Amino acid sequence: MSLQELRYAEHSPTEWNVGFDWSADHSNTTIGSGAPARAAPIRMPLRSGWQAQVEAKLAKLTLLQRGWDGYDAAPPSVLVTAFAMSVLNSVMKPATPAPSIVPTHGGGVQLEWHVGGLDVELMIYRPFEAELSVEFSDGQPAVEERPLTTSFDSLGEVLEKLA
Amino acid sequence: MAGFVLPKDGDGEVTPHNHPDLIDDRRLIRRISGDYIVRDDNRGGNRISSAAFKNDPRRGYLSVDSEKCITDKGADPVAWVTSPQWRGALVISVEHVRGIDPATTDKDRWLIGMVPLPDNGCHGAIWGKITAGQSNDLQRLSDWLVPIPGVEKLIPVNGE
Numbered sequence: 001m002s003l004q005e006l007r008y009a010e011h012s013p014t015e016w017n018v019g020f021d022w023s024a025d026h027s028n029t030t031i032g033s034g035a036p037a038r039a040a041p042i043r044m045p046l047r048s049g050w051q052a053q054v055e056a057k058l059a060k061l062t063l064l065q066r067g068w069d070g071y072d073a074a075p076p077s078v079l080v081t082a083f084a085m086s087v088l089n090s091v092m093k094p095a096t097p098a099p100s101i102v103p104t105h106g107g108g109v110q111l112e113w114h115v116g117g118l119d120v121e122l123m124i125y126r127p128f129e130a131e132l133s134v135e136f137s138d139g140q141p142a143v144e145e146r147p148l149t150t151s152f153d154s155l156g157e158v159l160e161k162l163a
Numbered sequence: 164m165a166g167f168v169l170p171k172d173g174d175g176e177v178t179p180h181n182h183p184d185l186i187d188d189r190r191l192i193r194r195i196s197g198d199y200i201v202r203d204d205n206r207g208g209n210r211i212s213s214a215a216f217k218n219d220p221r222r223g224y225l226s227v228d229s230e231k232c233i234t235d236k237g238a239d240p241v242a243w244v245t246s247p248q249w250r251g252a253l254v255i256s257v258e259h260v261r262g263i264d265p266a267t268t269d270k271d272r273w274l275i276g277m278v279p280l281p282d283n284g285c286h287g288a289i290w291g292k293i294t295a296g297q298s299n300d301l302q303r304l305s306d307w308l309v310p311i312p313g314v315e316k317l318i319p320v321n322g323e
Contacts, residue, residue, distance in 0.1 A: 125221075
C-alpha cells in the first residue's frame with residue numbers, strides 16, 4: 001500500500017495534521033529527471049541522523065513473524081510504522097536523539113526516549129490513536145497516557161528539551 | 164483445578180475470567196523478547212521497555228504462562244518459556260499483580276485466567292487496562308526467571 005493509499009484508507013485528508021508532506025520524496029536524492037527540460041533539479045534537504053536509523057528499525061519490525069513475543073502477537077502493520085515515521089518527521093529536530101522503538105503485542109509500536117532526565121514514551125496503537133507518557137527526573141508531575149490523535153505538539157514540546 | 168471449566172463464547176473462544184488456580188503466591192511468567200530491550204541513558208544501560216507489560220483491553224489480553232500449570236506437567240518452567248528467540252523471562256506472583264490493579268470495585272478488576280493455545284497449554288492471560296506506570300510497577304515487582312545478560316530490570320522503589 002502506498003502512503004497515499006494509507007492516507008485515504010485511514011482518514012480523510014482534512015484530518016491529517018501531523019505535519020508530514022506525503023507528496024515529497026524525503027530520501028537524500030536529487031529529483032527532477034522527469035521534469036521539463038528547463039526546470040532546475042530540486043535538491044531535497046539532507047536527512048537527519050535519526051531518520052535512517054528509525055526507518056531501518058521500523059522496516060525491520062514489519063518483518064517480524066506472528067508470535068514474535070513468544071505468544072501470539074501480531075507484527076506492527078505498515079500502516080502503523082508509516083504513521084510512526086510521519087509523527088517523528090513532524091516533531092523531531094535534526095539533533096533530537098533517535099528513539100528506541102519496540103513492537104507491542106497489540107500490533108502497534110512504542111517510541112521511547114530515556115535520556116536527559118526524561119522518560120518519554122509514545123504508544124501508537126494504530127494510525128491516529130496514540131498515548132503519550134512522560135516522567136521527569138526533576139519532580140514535575142508525570143504525564144500519564146495522554147491521548148493523541150492528530151496533533152503531536154505536546155510530544156514535540158517535550159522533545160525540544162532533548163534536541 | 165479439577166472441575167473448573169473454562170468459559171467460552173459461541174465461537175469457542177475462551178472469555179475473560181479469573182482462574183481458581185491463579186491466586187495468591189502462584190506465579191505468572193512473562194517472556195521477554197529481545198525486541199523489548201531499549202537503551203536507557205538516564206540509568207546508563209539497557210532495560211526492559213514498559214511495553215512488556217502494557218495492555219489495552221481493546222486489543223485483547225496480556226499473555227503470560229502459568230508456572231503451576233507447567234510444573235504440574237512435570238516440565239521445567241525455564242525450558243518451557245525460553246528459546247534462542249525469547250531469551251529472557253520475568254516472573255511475578257498473582258498477589259503482586261493484584262496489588263498493582265487500581266480497580267476499586269470487583270467488576271473493574273483485572274481478570275487473570277487461562278487461555279490454552281495449541282502449542283502452549285499453559286498460556287494464561289491478564290484482561291484489563293495496564294498503563295505505562297502500572298507496567299513499570301509490574302516490572303519492578305517481578306523477578307528474573309531467566310535474566311538477559313546486559314539488561315537491567317526496573318527495581319522496586321524505596322526497597323519495597
